[in-house]
Amino acid sequence: MTTESATTRAEIASVTAEFIAAELKISAAELNGADVLKELPGADSLKLLRVVSKLERRWDVEFDDEAIFGARTIDELVILVERHVSGDLAGS
Template sequence: MSTDTITREEIAAVTAETLAGELKIPAADIAADDVLRDLPGADSMKMLRVVSKLERRWDVEFEDEQIFAVKTVDELVELVRKGIGDELAGS
């Protein structure tokens, strides 16, 4: 994977697909401004699994404080984007 060509749209698409798979809902039903805890079927364990899958997918790791501060889908996308950017800066 060439990390220097990752777009925010790609991160958003992967995030929506990951959420959809974990929550068993269509990705098309997930909007950027949706509150994560309000998504159908969402609970803390499923959200932690989503974050874990995103960390593995993008080879990043988030601090607990960062994860618990995220409220919306868009904030989760932004957290991943920043994490990938930090990884690039560190390479």
């Protein structure tokens, strides 16, 4: 199990970038936190939902649909994951 102290924002950002890159068949090095998810090369709704599903399984969390669709950028998705992993859902 992952503890709050063991899961850093950097780790969440790294894993999120890896999952996005793998799903879209691009290099994680090409990704920037400010990148708009829907504008990434090869991105479509199904591929992005697969990424979200992998993130949910990775950290054993479940995201609210409204929160998922509200995340426009990679950074916003990382923040969403971070809040769920830490249990701080007041900001979502």
